[in-house]
Amino acid sequence: DVKVTQSSRYLVKRTGEKVFLECVQDMDHENMFWYRQDPGLGLRLIYFSYDVKMKEKGDIPEGYSVSREKKERFSLILESASTNQTSMYLCASSLARGGTYEQYFGPGTRLTVT
């Protein structure tokens, strides 16, 4: 079974803090993704990566950055957290080739910025 894990289920941070969200997958997937999930908006793509050290902006990259130093690990960074970044953050991974584009999701991190 594919396993995608995220470092925290719940996180509370103060405005202006630097926040790191970690994601690890154990299936040697090339692609990894960060989404945020807000009620009524579904999931929106923040960043994705199709290889180590490679990254692409998604639909809402402002205020976020990412890092992928190893194939299995993809980090989301909030350089200076703001209250409008309070949300559920989901990480996902998928095969680049030979698959059906299915993405496998982690359990999510519910981040509250106060």
Next chain:
Amino acid sequence: AQTVTQSQPEMSVQEAETVTLSCTYDTSESDYYLFWYKQPPSRQMILVIRQEAYKQQNATENRFSVNFQKAAKSFSLKISDSQLGDAAMYFCVNWEGAQKLVFGQGTRLTINP
């Protein structure tokens, strides 16, 4: 930009009955995939069913089936013999290409015992 629209924010059904969740999408691709994902309360998002656009036959997975109308760009999910464990948020999803997925807003399904 490609879009996916789920017009039913919430639905409910009696246990053992059948329910249909609606979805429409907009894409410029000729070949694409569509998915329904399920997110149970406080649990991980999982794939329920997938449909390849080039296949005319509707996909089925046990009690879950889809009605794929390519010309109308419609992709509904039917759940037969609803069970309490089917209670979840359901997302209709389109594969946009370049490895990206586009999600609908979600439909929260409640199962009444």
